[in-house]
Amino acid sequence: xxxxxxxxxxxxxxxxxxxxxxxxxxxxxxxxxxxxxxxxxxxxxxxxxxxxxxxxxxxxxxxxxxxxxxxxxxxxxxxxxxxxxxxxxxxxxxxxxxxxxxxxxxxxxxxxxxxxxxxxxxxxxxxxxxxxxxxxxxxxxxxxxxxxxxxxxxxxxxxxxxxxxxxxxxxxxxxxxxxxxxxxxxxxxxxxxxxxxxxxxxxxxxxxxxxxxxxxxxxxxxxxxxxxxxxxxxxxxxxxxxxxxxxxxxxxxxxxxxxxxxxxxxxxxxxxxxxxxxxxxxxxxxxxxxxxxxxxxxxxxxxxxxxxxxxxxxxxxxxxxxxxxxxxxxxxxxxxxxxxxxxxxxxxxxxxxxxxxxxxxxxxxxxxxxxxxxxxxxxxxxxxxxxxxxxxxxxxxxxxxxxxxxxxxxxxxxxxxxxxxxxxxxxxxxxxxxxxxxxxxxxxxxxxxxxxxxxxxxxxxxxxxxxxxxxxxxxxxxxxxxxxxxxxxxxxxxxxxxxxxxxxxxxxxxxxxxxxxxxxxxxxxxxxxxxxxxxxxxxxxxxxxxxxxxxxxxxxxxxxxxxxxxxxxxxxxxxxxxxxxxxxxxxxxxxxxxxxxxxxxxxxxxxxxxxxxxxxxxxxxxxxxxxxxxxxxxxxxxxxxxxxxxxxxxxxxxxxxxxxxxxxxxxxxxxxxxxxxxxxxxxxxxxxxxxxxxxxxxxxxxxxxxxxxxxxxxxxxxxxxxxxxxxxxxxxxxxxxxxxxxxxxxxxxxxxxxxxxxxxxxxxxxxxxxxxxxxxxxxxxxxxxxxxxxxxxxxxxxxxxxxxxxxxxxxxxxxxxxxxxxxxxxxxxxxxxxxxxxxxxxxxxxxxxxxxxxxxxxxxxxxxxxxxxxxxxxx
Ligand SMILES: Nc1nc2c(c(=O)[nH]1)N[C@H]1C(S)=C(S)[C@@H](COP(=O)(O)OP(=O)(O)OC[C@H]3O[C@@H](n4cnc5c(=O)[nH]c(N)nc54)[C@H](O)[C@@H]3O)O[C@H]1N2
Ligand SMILES: Nc1nc2c(c(=O)[nH]1)N[C@H]1C(S)=C(S)[C@@H](COP(=O)(O)OP(=O)(O)OC[C@H]3O[C@@H](n4cnc5c(=O)[nH]c(N)nc54)[C@H](O)[C@@H]3O)O[C@H]1N2
Ligand code: SF4
Ligand SMILES: [Mo]
Numbered sequence: 001x002x003x004x005x006x007x008x009x010x011x012x013x014x015x016x017x018x019x020x021x022x023x024x025x026x027x028x029x030x031x032x033x034x035x036x037x038x039x040x041x042x043x044x045x046x047x048x049x050x051x052x053x054x055x056x057x058x059x060x061x062x063x064x065x066x067x068x069x070x071x072x073x074x075x076x077x078x079x080x081x082x083x084x085x086x087x088x089x090x091x092x093x094x095x096x097x098x099x100x101x102x103x104x105x106x107x108x109x110x111x112x113x114x115x116x117x118x119x120x121x122x123x124x125x126x127x128x129x130x131x132x133x134x135x136x137x138x139x140x141x142x143x144x145x146x147x148x149x150x151x152x153x154x155x156x157x158x159x160x161x162x163x164x165x166x167x168x169x170x171x172x173x174x175x176x177x178x179x180x181x182x183x184x185x186x187x188x189x190x191x192x193x194x195x196x197x198x199x200x201x202x203x204x205x206x207x208x209x210x211x212x213x214x215x216x217x218x219x220x221x222x223x224x225x226x227x228x229x230x231x232x233x234x235x236x237x238x239x240x241x242x243x244x245x246x247x248x249x250x251x252x253x254x255x256x257x258x259x260x261x262x263x264x265x266x267x268x269x270x271x272x273x274x275x276x277x278x279x280x281x282x283x284x285x286x287x288x289x290x291x292x293x294x295x296x297x298x299x300x301x302x303x304x305x306x307x308x309x310x311x312x313x314x315x316x317x318x319x320x321x322x323x324x325x326x327x328x329x330x331x332x333x334x335x336x337x338x339x340x341x342x343x344x345x346x347x348x349x350x351x352x353x354x355x356x357x358x359x360x361x362x363x364x365x366x367x368x369x370x371x372x373x374x375x376x377x378x379x380x381x382x383x384x385x386x387x388x389x390x391x392x393x394x395x396x397x398x399x400x401x402x403x404x405x406x407x408x409x410x411x412x413x414x415x416x417x418x419x420x421x422x423x424x425x426x427x428x429x430x431x432x433x434x435x436x437x438x439x440x441x442x443x444x445x446x447x448x449x450x451x452x453x454x455x456x457x458x459x460x461x462x463x464x465x466x467x468x469x470x471x472x473x474x475x476x477x478x479x480x481x482x483x484x485x486x487x488x489x490x491x492x493x494x495x496x497x498x499x500x501x502x503x504x505x506x507x508x509x510x511x512x513x514x515x516x517x518x519x520x521x522x523x524x525x526x527x528x529x530x531x532x533x534x535x536x537x538x539x540x541x542x543x544x545x546x547x548x549x550x551x552x553x554x555x556x557x558x559x560x561x562x563x564x565x566x567x568x569x570x571x572x573x574x575x576x577x578x579x580x581x582x583x584x585x586x587x588x589x590x591x592x593x594x595x596x597x598x599x600x601x602x603x604x605x606x607x608x609x610x611x612x613x614x615x616x617x618x619x620x621x622x623x624x625x626x627x628x629x630x631x632x633x634x635x636x637x638x639x640x641x642x643x644x645x646x647x648x649x650x651x652x653x654x655x656x657x658x659x660x661x662x663x664x665x666x667x668x669x670x671x672x673x674x675x676x677x678x679x680x681x682x683x684x685x686x687x688x689x690x691x692x693x694x695x696x697x698x699x700x701x702x703x704x705x706x707x708x709x710x711x712x713x714x715x716x717x718x719x720x721x722x723x724x725x726x727x728x729x730x731x732x733x734x735x736x737x738x739x740x741x742x743x744x745x746x747x748x749x750x751x752x753x754x755x756x757x758x759x760x761x762x763x764x765x766x767x768x769x770x771x772x773x774x775x776x777x778x779x780x781x782x783x784x785x786x787x788x789x790x791x792x793x794x795x796x797x798x799x800x801x802x803x804x805x806x807x808x809x810x811x812x813x814x815x816x817x818x819x820x821x822x823x824x825x826x827x828x829x830x831x832x833x834x835x836x837x838x839x840x841x842x843x844x845x846x847x848x849x850x851x852x853x854x855x856x857x858x859x860x861x862x863x864x865x866x867x868x869x870x871x872x873x874x875x
Contacts (some may be wrong), residue, residue, distance in 0.1 A: 012672075028534045058085055058659020060557040060568040062165055063098045063750035064336045065193075065210075067559040069568045069660045070099065072551060079551055079574055080101060084236060086649075087658055091236045092560040097747065097766075099236075101754040102550050106576065110756055110831035111531055112545040112824045113577025115139040116563035123521045124538050125828060126840050131533075131543060132559045136580065136589060137186045138318045139527075139542050144593035146525045147181055151599065156182025156453040158497040160484065162787065164189045164504025165751060166583070167434060167555030167570065169629045173465045173587035174502060176442040181594075182453030185496070187460060191481035192511065195471065196400035196861040200413030200723070203689040205422055206676025207430040212560045212666070213392040215241050217426035220387035221251045221438030222380070224399030224412050225865075227259040229765075230747035230871075232396060236562045250387070252380050253475055254279060254740050255398065257820045258768070258813030266381060270815040272371045273740045274728030274866040276399040277411035281725055282366030283381045284411075285310070285358050287418050288644050292385025294420025297682075299345035307341065310362055311567070315341050319466055325655035334444075346672040347417055349685020358726045369725075370807050388419035390426025398744065402866025403729035404713055406858040410686075410723035417682040423675075425668045432663045434558040435644050436633045440609035445601040457493045464859065465700040469860030473688055475696035478860040482510055482853060485519035499526040502582055503546070505752045507535035508827060512801050512853035513846055529582050531603045532756060535829045538839060546582040547572070553581035554626030556633045565646075565663035569630055569638060569656065572623075584629060585622030613639070614652055637661035690721045711857035730867040731852045732800040737869025739783070739819045741799065743847045746770070756831025767822060769811035775844020776809035779872065783817065784810040787872060794875040797821075797845070799868060801852040803846025805875060818871055823847050 054075025061068045061082070069085035082099045084091035105111075117139065119130035150156045159181055161174040164190075175186040196208075202208040210233055215221065223583070228238040246252075252267035253259060254276060262268045271279060286310035287293055301307060318341045322334040342351050363377040384391055393416045400409040413422075421427030446454070460483040462469045463476020471478030486504075488496050510516045513535075520526070520539035528540035538544055547553035551573050558567040572581070580586050591602035607618050610628045613635045619625035631652055636644045638655035646663040649655040674680055678687040693704045705716045708798065714726045726804045732738075746767050748760050755761075764770045769778040777797060779789065789795060793808040797819060805825060814820045826846030827834045836843050850870060854863040 038421045047058075048529065052647070053640045054080065056569065057573045058568065058657070059550050059570045059573070061095070061099055061102055062167075062557060063754065064231065064235060065094070065103055065233045066237075066561075067557050068095060068236045069566055070095070070550070071659070072573060072687060074573045076083035077574060077600055079106060081788050082658060085568070087660055087662070088566065088568060089564045089662055091240060094236060094240045094546060098750050099752065101157055101748070101750055101757055101759060102548075104757045104759065105531060105750070105754055106551050106574070108532065108756055108831065110533070111781040112533055112543055114545055114570065115578070117407045118541045119258060125517065125538070127538070129538060129540070130840060136578070139544060140589045140593035141596070142542060142712045143500075143527050143590060144597050147594065148597045148599060150448060150498060154449065155497075157184060157456040158182040158494060159500075160185040160187060160459055160496045160498070161500045161502065162187045162189070162484075162501045162504055162506060164506075164509070165549070166503060167549060167553075167557055168633060169439070169555050169583040169626070170502070170628070172439060172606075173583055173590070174500075176439075177587055179454050180442050180445045180450055180601050180605060182446070182450035184454040184456060185459045187484055188479050188483060189481050189506070189509070191469075191479050191860040192509065194397050194401065194861070195478055195859040196405040196409050196856050197395055197397070198409075198471075199400070199406040199859045200395070200411070201430070202472065203683065203686040203692070204410060204413055204417060204677070205682050206688070209431055211428040212431060213394060213428050214426050214561065214563060215245045215249070215392060217390055218245065218387075218392050219390040219426060220384055220385060221245070221250055221392045221394060222415070223251070223253045223255070223394040223396070224398035225255050226279070226394040227253075227396075227744070228394060229264070232394070232751070234561050250383055252383075256740075256815040256818050257744060259744070260747060260767070263768075265540070267376065269372050269380070272815070273742060273818065274402055275370045277408045278361070278366045278369040279372060279377065280411040280415055281358060281361035281723070282363045282377050283415060284418055285361045285385065286363060286378055286381035287385055287415075288354060288358060288380065290385065291416045291498070292382065292388065294388045297345060297420030297424070297694040297858060298347050298388065298418060299343045299420075301342050301509060302339050308354060308359075311359055311614060313359060314351050317341060318349055327687065332389070344681070346681050348677075348679045348681040348683045352718070353414075353684040353722045355533065356718055356722055361725065373686055384419060385413070389424045391416070391419045391421040392426075392428050393419075393421060394428075398742070398865045401856065401861055401864040403854055403856055403863055404726035405861060405866070407715070407726050407857040408722060409859075411725070414684060414723040417684060422682055423669060423671045429668070431560035432563070432666050434565040434567050434663065435636050436556060436558060436567055437635050439632060440605075441459075442605040442609065442741070445605040447601065449453065457868070459487050459493065459496060459591070461487060461493070463699070465702065465707065466857060467855075467860065468693070468696045468707065468711065468858050470692045470696065470858055471860070473692040475699055476690065480855065480860040482512075482855070482862045483516045485510065487855070488522055489515070496523050499523045500529070501526065501536055501540075501555040502529045504528075505534040505536045507539065508846060509752050509848065511848050511851040511864060512513055512849040514802055515853055529586060531753070532666075532831055533828065533829060534752070538829050542659060543578040544582075544586060545577060546586070547579050548576075552576070552579060553582055554630045556630055563666040566660055567634065568660040569634060571656070571659075581622060581626050584626030588619070588625050590623030622738045634661070636781075662739045663765050684722060685718075686721045693720060703794075713858070717826045728867045729854070731854065731863075732869030734869065737871050739779075739817060739870045739872055741797075741847075741850055741868040741870045742814070742818050743823055743851065743864055744818040744820065746836065747822050749822070749824045755827060755834045758833055760824075761833050768819070769809045769813060770822060771809065773843075775806040776821070777806045777872075778809045778811040778820040780814045780816040780818070781810050781812060783872075784808070787874065789872070789874050794812070796873045796875050798871045798873070799850040799852065802849040804849050806844040806846075819872060821847055829873050
């Protein structure tokens with residue numbers, strides 16, 4: 001590969017004490033160039049690259065879950081620039097503000113550049129792990145030895161892998177090899193991400209997944225907490241199109257925080273936290289009483305007369321006189337007959353929903369609960385009805401990652417059904433098909449020990465009575481990402497003795513982070529595959545320096561937007577230090593190390609099952625494995641004999657140069673009547689959920705009401721199957737913790753990654769009310785005056801979970817009674833820019849030390865929003 005260079009940058013790692021900030025330059029550089037030199041992006045001696053002599057190499061950004069198709073400009077073995085892939089029908093060459101921060105992650109002087117081992121056996125905050133450099137061979141041999149000890153004890157299930165962000169090849173290392181070793185415990189971060197987001201869409205329209213929004217053709221966007229121009233999953237596309245969209249669509253943003261999107265919206269609805277479902281139900285109430293539903297999708301009353309009157313039930317059937325033909329024929333056998341009062345077209349259970357729930361959910365009722373005025377609720381409902389079906393209903397973690405959030409998700413998404421916006425032009429639709437080929441799972445390589453191991457209960461307790469985790473409608477099919485900490489501490493179902501964490505920082509990113517810190521002290525042997533030393537690393541015994549996803553590895557990543565599904569490849573274009581590709585080289589090295597210890601199954605699996613589709617060759621090392629996996633997965637797109645639609649390529653090399661495949665445009669309305677639910681229709685009364693709950697209850701010899709009571713939901717009887725209101729669960733009493741905490745993603749966050757970056761801290765004030773270099777907790781001036789707090793004061797925030805210290809910012813964009821704070825600061829161990837003293841002291845505080853450990857158990861999700869009580873005190 002001529003475009004692959006090892007730049008051999010010999011910077012010392014953070015703990016070895018790097019002096020990169022002090023790069024000596026013989027001449028004065030302007031501040032921007034100096035910053036680039038400091039970050040290692042350009043050479044001090046020759047800071048200006050010769051233009052035009054490099055090349056654009058396609059790749060994919062994974063700075064957030066938008067997963068944009070990109071091109072990186074590589075010259076002289078360095079990456080200088082990133083832009084949208086010119087072939088992308090979602091973004092073209094454009095990109096969000098964070099795309100360039102990928103470069104400073106790549107060239108972060110604090111990156112880990114070689115494997116290390118811990119020399120201090122004591123684990124805990126403030127303990128210096130005493131990392132020292134080791135070889136890859138020693139690292140992998142130690143890892144393999146620990147796994148072999150577990151197998152020798154007959155306890156391979158005490159091995160756990162955790163993953164945060166990932167590429168599509170991650171399953172080989174994290175799940176398939178783990179199962180060959182004999183553990184079922186491949187734990188993903190999905191349930192601290194947004195599983196509740198999928199709950200409503202699945203149980204109403206059969207889509208366990210996120211949605212794309214046809215904003216180019218929409219006439220109304222209603223956001224429940226989403227801030228699409230700053231976060232969520234369409235950021236580059238939304239930032240490009242939002243301005244144009246404002247010319248033809250109204251926007252209403254429901255959020256206790258005056259978000260970037262709210263600032264550009266027609267309506268801001270600063271809702272009382274945790275009460276979104278009341279608002280959604282009241283909107284539905286008005287849409288029905290005012291006959292604003294989309295009849296071509298939902299249907300109509302048999303005689304066209306609206307019977308949805310507040311407070312009144314509607315009969316499921318109505319008696320009608322005999323048909324005229326029977327009267328004319330004097331056929332007296334045909335008396336009055338019963339017909340459905342409402343003829344539903346592509347939906348199911350509208351009248352039951354109305355009778356069981358909606359008839360009483362008036363705007364007046366909702367106004368009391370939500371604090372949103374009746375007139376505004378009615379106005380938004382009417383505008384939605386007028387714009388239907390070209391309406392986007394945008395959900396977010398803020399509205400559904402709460403204790404009863406599965407039902408919030410249903411309440412919100414139900415509006416897409418009523419307005420005919422589901423799977424429709426100008427509305428929202430599931431992700432487009434992106435038919436990558438799957439990789440061989442290695443089942444044939446599991447011996448009896450492995451089979452017995454993977455039959456053990458999983459560490460996250462999924463499927464227990466109190467953890468239905470109904471992903472895709474199956475009891476216990478979803479992950480409960482936060483639960484392992486508790487399981488480890490209680491040794492129920494058992495303890496974990498070997499942990500491999502890949503691309504995650506659970507000690508920082510998990511709610512009630514203190515519990516992860518405690519649990520990690522208890523796991524005797526841990527490996528962290530990471531770019532930077534992070535809080536998670538501080539508990540690790542072995543550090544594996546991983547490739548940067550965008551520039552240093554082979555992988556496949558797919559996404560959807562603007563009606564197109566896209567599949568892109570990441571490819572190695574540079575290499576910093578002695579790193580390895582996390583999803584191909586690291587599994588290969590582990591398999592080799594296990595082989596050296598006499599356990600050959602993982603290596604046989606990799607050598608036998610993976611074949612280059614062009615040459616038939618098998619891999620002989622991890623880099624080859626990476627390329628082969630990419631070619632195998634993407635074959636449907638470049639094999640000339642393939643029958644999948646979308647972009648056509650003649651061969652692999654042609655595909656590699658473009659770097660991405662694009663599907664045909666989304667076929668709107670094609671799923672109407674074929675939704676993938678039990679009835680095939682959009683289920684306002686979810687027969688699909690009824691079956692799933694019944695199956696879970698049967699598994700535990702109980703009834704559905706008991707499942708709901710055990711899992712802390714209020715619904716009993718048939719309410720369980722429809723979108724309905726549940727009172728928010730408040731964590732902490734109002735007297736002790738009078739404020740409610742609002743956590744959100746800063747527009748510069750690249751999940752937990754780009755944070756050790758000068759721009760990240762220096763430009764934090766790109767969110768209004770935030771400070772440069774600081775960690776702001778924003779409160780309303782009314783509250784500030786009452787508490788005698790001014791901007792710049794040091795304040796202490798406390799909740800039932802813990803206490804953090806940060807800086808007050810008095811800002812009108814917060815609903816009174818709330819504290820708004822961006823996720824992202826409060827790292828006690830990351831890098832020089834984001835920790836006050838690495839390994840000990842953070843700048844500001846981690847929101848997750850305030851957020852309690854609680855669940856929305858039907859989806860398995862962790863709680864991050866709803867009503868988290870906090871106390872605010874001036875220090
Ligand atoms: N900038 C940026 N974008 C990202 C990411 C990132 O790190 N940075 N990460 C990506 C990832 S991993 C994910 S999962 C998605 C998540 O994207 P979203 O699901 O959109 O969720 P969050 O960004 O976590 O934001 C929560 C939002 O809810 C609001 N909120 C809080 N409480 C309430 C409430 O009670 N009601 C309402 N209506 N709103 C409330 C907050 O103000 C905030 O706007 O974003 C992705 N996009
Ligand atoms: N309070 C609060 N908590 C949150 C959220 C929030 O909005 N508020 N968001 C939640 C959400 S939506 C998510 S998805 C999770 C994310 O949380 P995690 O799943 O823990 O993921 P990250 O924080 O992105 O993981 C960061 C780690 O991965 C390493 N890393 C970065 N790039 C790579 C790579 O290419 N390869 C490898 N091997 N390692 C790499 C970094 O150095 C760092 O150690 O956090 C959740 N936690
Ligand atoms: S940070 Fe997110 S939105 Fe921005 S370019 Fe990367 S993947 Fe796309
Ligand atoms: Mo996420």
